[in-house]
């Protein structure tokens with residue numbers, strides 16, 4: 001008997017790499033397995049846990065990267081951030097900056113977890129280097 005993964009939550013340690021995902025343990029019989037062998041007490045049960053790659057790619061969760069308004073960060077710096085880190089055109093960047101300036105918060109983009117985390121770090125590092133209090137954060141879509 002061998003346990004393979006199928007359906008449901010993925011294990012904590014699981015990585016999603018190039019569309020491959022892993023599935024929750026499920027028992028699968030292989031040729032030569034003896035019926036109920038592992039249920040008959042002690043010793044090596046002949047049971048192992050393996051993970052079987054999922055054939056269908058699961059959609060990754062997405063995260064919004066948000067900019068917060070403050071009274072001190074120059075508007076030009078926010079536009080620069082939106083152009084450099086989020087590949088916005090000058091006019092898109094100006095629109096988002098003004099939206100944040102007027103409403104207090106705005107969306108720079110929507111990304112997978114790791115990409116969103118990287119963008120937030122880049123923005124925070126650039127703001128820190130330039131000694132601006134600009135805040136950037138991420139939130140589940």
Ligand code: TYC
Pocket residue numbers: 067068069070071072073074075078097098100101134135
């Ligand atoms: N409110 C800032 C100012 O008047 C501009 C600003 C816009 C700051 C967006 C942060 O995320 C921000 N200089």
